[in-house]
Amino acid sequence: MEQKTKINAEDGRQELVITREFDLPLELLFKAYVEPDIVEQWMGTKVLKLESKKHGGYQFETTDPKGNKHGFNGVIHEFSPNQKITRTFEMEHTRFGVQLEFLEFAKLTDDTSKLTMHIVYRSVALRDQMLQIGMAQGMNLAHNRLQAMVGKLK
Amino acid sequence: MESRRDVFQAIADPTRRAILTLLAVQALTPGAIADNFKSSRQTISKHIRILAECELLKPEQNGREIYYHINANKMTEVAGFIEPFRKLWDDRFNKLETIMKTYKTKK
Numbered sequence: 001m002e003q004k005t006k007i008n009a010e011d012g013r014q015e016l017v018i019t020r021e022f023d024l025p026l027e028l029l030f031k032a033y034v035e036p037d038i039v040e041q042w043m044g045t046k047v048l049k050l051e052s053k054k055h056g057g058y059q060f061e062t063t064d065p066k067g068n069k070h071g072f073n074g075v076i077h078e079f080s081p082n083q084k085i086t087r088t089f090e091m092e093h094t095r096f097g098v099q100l101e102f103l104e105f106a107k108l109t110d111d112t113s114k115l116t117m118h119i120v121y122r123s124v125a126l127r128d129q130m131l132q133i134g135m136a137q138g139m140n141l142a143h144n145r146l147q148a149m150v151g152k153l154k
Numbered sequence: 155m156e157s158r159r160d161v162f163q164a165i166a167d168p169t170r171r172a173i174l175t176l177l178a179v180q181a182l183t184p185g186a187i188a189d190n191f192k193s194s195r196q197t198i199s200k201h202i203r204i205l206a207e208c209e210l211l212k213p214e215q216n217g218r219e220i221y222y223h224i225n226a227n228k229m230t231e232v233a234g235f236i237e238p239f240r241k242l243w244d245d246r247f248n249k250l251e252t253i254m255k256t257y258k259t260k261k
Binding site for chain 1: 178179180190224226236239240243244246247248249250251253254255257
């Protein structure tokens with residue numbers, strides 16, 4: 001089965017591209033990025049501020065299972081409804097610094113749409129570290145697959 | 155092959171996976187790592203030693219303290235670099251899709 005979400009991260013580059021096709025009309029996909037209560041649901045975060053407009057900003061806060069709060073924020077550089085959001089993203093109190101995100105929304109058919117998320121990091125090393133976070137978080141999920149592999153190695 | 159199997163065994167333990175998750179965000183001293191767990195410092199030290207022995211963690215001397223950080227190259231070998239990151243986004247987007255489908259029918 002073809003994967004709905006694809007990641008293109010070439011070696012030695014400080015950027016990556018995430019693409020995803022949705023069984024949703026373009027307007028509904030875009031709304032999921034604009035309405036704070038919807039963002040809260042699918043991102044699993046609290047939305048403290050979300051100003052969806054040029055020169056606007058946003059602030060998210062997630063609480064981990066230990067009760068620690070983690071902040072995320074950014075500013076919005078470009079906002080074209082149903083087309084494009086250009087924004088920065090930063091995890092507060094980490095050494096990752098800020099990243100630049102270009103989100104492009106496109107209509108495929110009346111009922112399907114596509115998101116292209118182009119993320120640019122300050123350095124190649126930082127991009128690879130961000131991928132590692134995903135790796136560590138995803139490790140629990142990946143573990144079953146790994147176990148199957150171990151079985152074969154033995 | 156022997157050391158490779160050790161790597162898989164190393165990450166088969168939930169505490170050791172939790173340690174890796176912690177260290178993905180920042181390098182920490184053994185004490186700081188242990189502070190995040192209810193287990194004794196000795197138990198956590200043992201987990202750290204196992205992770206370091208199969209090179210998933212690298213120690214780095216900083217003054218009098220030793221900081222452990224994740225060895226990216228080794229992690230790549232174990233899990234495949236992109237897949238968990240992709241899965242993370244895939245899960246989020248699946249959720250978005252489900253939510254918006256309900257949203258559509260509610261209208």
